[in-house]
Amino acid sequence: MFTVSSTNSNNDGYDFExxxxxxxxxxxLRPGYNYFTVLRISxxxxxxxxxxxxxxxxxxxxxxxxxxxxxxxxxxIFDPKQSLTYKVKxxxxxxxxxxxxxxxxxxxxxxxxxxxxxxxxxxxxVIAEEISRFGRKDDIVMNLTFGCAxxxxxxxxxSDGILGLGRGKLSFPSQIERKxxxxxxxxxxxxxxxxxxxxxSTLRFGPDVxxxxxxxxxTPMIQNPKSPSHYFINLTGxxxxxxxxxxxxxxxxxxxxxxxxxxxxxxxIIYEDVRDSFHDAALRLGxxxxxxxxxxxxxxxxxxxxxxxxxxxxxxxxxxxxxxNVYCLAFLPSKSEGLGVLGNQQQQGIxxxxxxxxxxxxxDPLSC
Numbered sequence: 001m002f003t004v005s006s007t008n009s010n011n012d013g014y015d016f017e018x019x020x021x022x023x024x025x026x027x028x029l030r031p032g033y034n035y036f037t038v039l040r041i042s043x044x045x046x047x048x049x050x051x052x053x054x055x056x057x058x059x060x061x062x063x064x065x066x067x068x069x070x071x072x073x074x075x076x077i078f079d080p081k082q083s084l085t086y087k088v089k090x091x092x093x094x095x096x097x098x099x100x101x102x103x104x105x106x107x108x109x110x111x112x113x114x115x116x117x118x119x120x121x122x123x124x125x126v127i128a129e130e131i132s133r134f135g136r137k138d139d140i141v142m143n144l145t146f147g148c149a150x151x152x153x154x155x156x157x158x159s160d161g162i163l164g165l166g167r168g169k170l171s172f173p174s175q176i177e178r179k180x181x182x183x184x185x186x187x188x189x190x191x192x193x194x195x196x197x198x199x200x201s202t203l204r205f206g207p208d209v210x211x212x213x214x215x216x217x218x219t220p221m222i223q224n225p226k227s228p229s230h231y232f233i234n235l236t237g238x239x240x241x242x243x244x245x246x247x248x249x250x251x252x253x254x255x256x257x258x259x260x261x262x263x264x265x266x267x268x269i270i271y272e273d274v275r276d277s278f279h280d281a282a283l284r285l286g287x288x289x290x291x292x293x294x295x296x297x298x299x300x301x302x303x304x305x306x307x308x309x310x311x312x313x314x315x316x317x318x319x320x321x322x323x324x325n326v327y328c329l330a331f332l333p334s335k336s337e338g339l340g341v342l343g344n345q346q347q348q349g350i351x352x353x354x355x356x357x358x359x360x361x362x363x364d365p366l367s368c
Contacts, residue, residue, distance in 0.1 A: 015180070015182065015205060015206040015207075016134050016140060016204075016205055016206070017202040017203060017204045017205070018037045018038065018039075018134075018202065018203040019037060019038065019200045019201075019202060019203075020035055020036070020037050020053065020187055020188065020189065020190075020200060020201045020202055020203050021035065021036060021037075021190065021199070021200035021201070022034075022035055022036070022190065022192065023036060023157055023158075023159075025199075025200055026038070026050045026074070026159070027074065028050060028074060028157050028158045028159050029072055029073070029074065029155075029157070029158025030155050030157045030158040031157065031158075032157045032262075033192065033262045033344070033345070034052050034053070034157055034260065034262065034344065035052075035053050035187075035189050035190075035259065035344060036050050036051060036052055036053060036157075036159055037050075037051060037053055037163060037203050038050055038051065039051055039060075039132060039144075039163060040132060040133050040134075040138065041062065041078070041130050041131070041132050041144065041146075042078065042083050042085065042086070042130055042131060043083075043084070043085050043131050043133075044082065044083050044084050044085065046133060046138070047075055047076060047078065048075065049062050049075050049078075049160035049161060050074050050075065050159050050160050051159060051160060051161050051162055051163040052156055052157060052159045052161070052162050052163065052260060053163050053165060053187065053203065053259050053260065054162050054163065054164060054165060054166070054258070054259060054260030055165040055166055055231055055257060055258055055259045055260065055354070056117075056118070056166060056230065056256065056258035056259070056260045056261060057115060057117065057162060057164045057165075057166050057260065058164045058165075058166035058167065058168025058169075058170055058171035058174075058229045059113055059115050059123075059127075059146070059147045059162070059164045059168070059170055059171075060144070060146045060147065060161070060162060060163050060164045060170075060171075060172050061113075061115065061123045061125065061146060061147030061148070061149045061152075061161045061162055061164075062077075062078050062146065062147075062148070062149065062160055062161040063077045063078065063149045063150075063152055063160070063161060064077065064078045064079070064080060064125060064128075064148040064149055064150060065077055065078070065079045065080070065081070066150060067150060067151075068150050068151045069150075069151045069152060069153060070149075070150075070152055071152055071154065071155050071156065071158070072158060073156075073158060073159065073160045073161075074158070074159065074160055075160045078148070080128070080148065083130065085130060085131045086128060086129070086130050087128060087129045087130070088110050088111075088126055088127075088128045088129075088148070089110070089111045089126070089127040089128055089129060089145065090105075090109045090110055090111055091105040091109055091110070091111045092109065093111065094111060096169060097111065099168070099169065100113075100127065100168075100169060100170055101113065101127065102114050102115070103124055103125075103126075106126070110126045110127075111126060111127040112124070112125070112126055112127070113125060113126070113127050113147050115147065115162075117154070117260075118261065119154065120154070121152075121153055121154020121155075121156065122151075122152070122153050122154065123147060123149045123151070123152045123153075123154075123161075123162070124149065124150065124151040124152070125147050125148045125149040125150045125151065126147075126148050126150070127145060127146070127147060127148070127170070128145070128146060128147075128148040129143050129144065129145050129146075130143070130144055130146065131143060131144070132144035142175065142176075142179050144175065145170055145175060146170075149161070162260075165185070165259065165354075166229045166230060166231070167228065167229045167230060167231060167356075168229035171229070173185050173205070173354065173356070176205050177356070180205070182205045182206050182207065183355070183356040183357040184205070184206065184207065184208070184209050184353065184354065184355050184356065184357060185203065185204060185205045185209060185353075185354050186203075186204050186209035186210065186351050186352060186353040186354065186362075186367070187201070187202065187203040187204070187259065187351070187352060188201035188202060188349075188350070188351045188352075188367065188368035189201065189259070189344055189347050189348050189349070189350075189352075189368075190348070190349075190368075191315050191348050191349050192315070192345075192348065193315055201368065209351075209353060210351065210353065210362075210364055210367045211351075211364075211366065211367035213366055213367075214351075214364045214366050214367045215364055215365060215366045216351075216353060216362040216363065216364035216367070217302075217304075217306065217308035217309070217310065217362065217363055217364075218304060218306075218308060218353075218355070218358070218360040218361065218362040219233045219234065219302035219303055219304045219308050219360060219361055219362075220233070220234070220303060220304060220359060220360050221233060221359045221360060221361055222234055222253075222254045224253045224254060224256075226253065227253075227256070230256050230258075231256065231257045231258075231354065231361060232253065232254035232255060232256055232257070233254055233255055233257060233302060233303070233342075233361050234248060234251075234254050234255070234302060234303035235247055235248070235251060235254070235255040235300060235301070235302060235303075235340060235342075236248045236301045236302060236303055237300075237301035238270070238274055238298065238299070238300060238301065239297075239298065239299045239301065239309075240274060240277040240278050240281055240296055240297075240298050241277070241278075241281035241284075241296040241297055241298075242297070243277050243281075244301070245270065245273050245274060245277065247266070247267075247270045247340075248303075250266075250267045250269055250270050250338070251267065251270075251338065251339075251340045252338060253338065253339075254340070255340040255341070255342050256339070256340065256341045256342065257342045257352070257361060258341050258342065258343060258344075259344050259347065259352075260344075261341050261342075261343040261344065262343050262344055262345055263319070263330050263331060263332050263343045263345050264330065264331050264332070264340075264341060264342050264343045264345065264346045265331070265332050265333070265334040265335070265339065265340060265341040265343070266331060266332075266333065266334060266340055267333070267334050267337055267338055267339065267340065268333040268334065268337070270340075271331055271332065271333040271334070272333070274298075274329075274331055275329060275331070278296055278298070278317075278329055281296035282295065282296055295314045295317055295318055295327075296317075297311070297312075298311075298312045298316075298317045299311045299312060300312065300342075300346075308363070310350070310363045311365075312346060313349060315348055315349065316330070316345060316346045316347075316348055316349070317329070317330055317346075318330055319345060330345045330346070349365065349368050350363050350364065350365050350368055351363075351364045351365075351366075351367035351368045
């Protein structure tokens with residue numbers, strides 16, 4: 001099994017990285033279309049957990065005994081009684097307990113959490129602390145604050161839990177920043193068309209998380225008062241085969257960047273315009289749903305001084321239905337009006353940079 005993370009010895013600007021791959025690489029029980037990394041938790045013994053990467057949530061959780069409701073996973077379920085370094089956290093430990101102890105305080109004063117996800121699944125338990133080690137020699141140590149889940153409804157692709165990469169106070173990047181001072185992280189999501197199971201990419205933390213040769217474009221993060229722990233950016237337009245579709249007024253609170261969502265969601269009025277424009281352009285190209293080679297060009301336009309544009313490749317725009325030689329548009333109408341989500345289908349093959357120093361998100365097709 002691959003090491004949990006690797007320190008960088010080439011002075012490329014990032015200090016450590018974690019392997020990132022799709023489900024088949026980690027042999028998760030339900031691979032699906034998400035991406036996963038690994039984290040080694042505890043010392044007695046240290047257990048490697050395969051976690052779903054999710055910038056749309058902030059609590060890192062693993063399942064813990066005793067289980068009121070647990071799903072089948074890869075690694076052994078964590079048993080706090082077997083650990084010499086496990087500590088439960090109490091509501092009194094947190095200054096902002098209302099935003100952290102989302103499940104309230106139980107009868108013992110323990111900080112409970114309750115995380116709900118867009119697909120209807122949830123995770124509930126207590127906030128706890130345990131040793132986590134990074135590096136090829138496990139020589140980087142951090143006290144990880146995480147959710148010890150006793151009640152989890154959903155499959156989470158059969159992984160061992162979630163690595164919360166959001167903007168909340170308990171997110172993994174926030175803890176890395178407090179411990180090491182790093183305000184940047186980035187990841188590359190490998191193409192789903194890549195059939196070689198041994199291929200993986202990386203999740204990087206450090207002062208500079210790009211390759212030396214890069215072509216990154218940045219757009220400012222914006223604050224969404226309704227969702228302060230999420231990453232939002234302003235999508236100003238979508239071009240389909242050269243036709244620009246303005247979208248800013250339909251997304252007053254910005255576009256959520258979410259590595260844990262598969263497809264991209266647009267408000268219905270935008271989705272229908274993109275769908276119809278793509279359909280018309282595809283017909284002009286002689287395109288059919290059995291051939292994705294000649295799909296129309298699609299690009300995303302974002303807010304920023306340089307008017308950044310991210311050109312999507314065919315793999316980002318259409319998806320191959322499992323078991324069928326049919327390709328479909330990889331966008332959907334949003335379930336909530338005014339909500340937009342940039343999913344991982346559109347992030348494939350692009351290194352996505354989260355720069356909390358400059359409060360910006362970058363997209364680089366060359367560092368992936």
